[in-house]
Amino acid sequence: MKNILLIRLSSLGDVVLTTPVIRAVRTHFPDAYIAMLVAKQSADVLRENPHLNEIITYDRLAKDKDTGEMLRIIRHLRERKFTMVIDLQRKFRTELLMYLSGATERVGKGRLCTIRVQEQGNKHATAHYFDLLHAVGIPAADQRLELFFDESERTDAVRRFDTAGIRETALKVGLFPGAGWKLREWMPERFAAIGDRLVTQFNANVLVFGGPKETELVQTVVDLMDAPAIPFAGNLQIRQLAACIQQCDLFLTNDTGPMHIAAAVGTPTVSLFGPGNHIRFQPLGAMHQTIRHDVPCSPCKQFTDKCKDNICMKGIVVDEVWQSISRALEKLSEAI
Numbered sequence: 001m002k003n004i005l006l007i008r009l010s011s012l013g014d015v016v017l018t019t020p021v022i023r024a025v026r027t028h029f030p031d032a033y034i035a036m037l038v039a040k041q042s043a044d045v046l047r048e049n050p051h052l053n054e055i056i057t058y059d060r061l062a063k064d065k066d067t068g069e070m071l072r073i074i075r076h077l078r079e080r081k082f083t084m085v086i087d088l089q090r091k092f093r094t095e096l097l098m099y100l101s102g103a104t105e106r107v108g109k110g111r112l113c114t115i116r117v118q119e120q121g122n123k124h125a126t127a128h129y130f131d132l133l134h135a136v137g138i139p140a141a142d143q144r145l146e147l148f149f150d151e152s153e154r155t156d157a158v159r160r161f162d163t164a165g166i167r168e169t170a171l172k173v174g175l176f177p178g179a180g181w182k183l184r185e186w187m188p189e190r191f192a193a194i195g196d197r198l199v200t201q202f203n204a205n206v207l208v209f210g211g212p213k214e215t216e217l218v219q220t221v222v223d224l225m226d227a228p229a230i231p232f233a234g235n236l237q238i239r240q241l242a243a244c245i246q247q248c249d250l251f252l253t254n255d256t257g258p259m260h261i262a263a264a265v266g267t268p269t270v271s272l273f274g275p276g277n278h279i280r281f282q283p284l285g286a287m288h289q290t291i292r293h294d295v296p297c298s299p300c301k302q303f304t305d306k307c308k309d310n311i312c313m314k315g316i317v318v319d320e321v322w323q324s325i326s327r328a329l330e331k332l333s334e335a336i
Helices: 012-016 019-028 040-046 068-080 092-100 125-135 151-163 188-202 215-224 238-246 257-265 318-335
Strands: 003-008 033-039 054-058 084-087 105-108 172-176 205-209 230-232 250-254 269-272 288-291
Touching: 003 019, 003 068, 003 092, 012 040, 012 257, 019 033, 019 125, 033 040, 033 068, 040 054, 040 238, 054 068, 068 092, 084 092, 084 125, 092 105, 105 125, 151 238, 172 188, 172 257, 188 205, 188 215, 188 318, 205 215, 205 238, 215 230, 238 257, 250 257, 250 318, 257 269, 269 318, 288 318
Parallel strands: 003 033, 003 084, 033 054, 084 105, 172 205, 172 250, 205 230, 250 269, 269 288
Antiparallel strands: none
């Protein structure tokens, strides 16, 4: 029996994007012991995933992450006696962990790998991941993201909506004005303008979501609206947020982790891209729409925060976003 380890230590959205890989590996090796090494801060999105035997967490925020935390992880990996490791991160730290795990079959891009696979072209992140699987004979074509809940988590989301006065039969549209990087954020007043139109033209319940650090931003959007909106920020854990997004009929979002969560739970999205690489990260499928402007500097290294103009996000105007939302809601009504 194979013991297989998958590694992706990056952010929340990146981990969600690995779910097609996890499913493909399990399909090909139904009896294998399959573990995933992820950052502790992103591990919850993989909870309840039936394709995994174990989730191993690495604390990227630990004070001793380069010494004690690394040693702890290495000991754990060696105890598991993995025979194959696939490095989806493809950075030196993850390559080193793969090598020190003791696995004889190591798939990645560095010199410590037994099977080296370089990234080919600009394509979706899941397609890059599949290149690694194909190199070891694992078939993979289905790029569908997925996220699993137990029934109590769905019930809790319904209860939260009931408490907020949201009718189950009413149209529910989620807005996510935040992002991991400030330059990816569309303007709060423009989110508010969309929220007002949703209420006046569709009688929708507008839910404004945010993470623990985005409470003020969420409240700003709510306060800028003339119509009523419901803030959901500050007190939601990531799985609670995901279950609430699943209850929405549509999700308007910046390029950020919850965008991928929405795609994984089957909620249609309208996604706003600026600095990020839309070819690599946009949600796939007919139920999702991406809005961006082709400016010379996009995609960019937005992680430096050196951009002063943010023209890629400022160029996205309310009317074009509204047109996309209207199309999405028309499709929804036709499906009903």
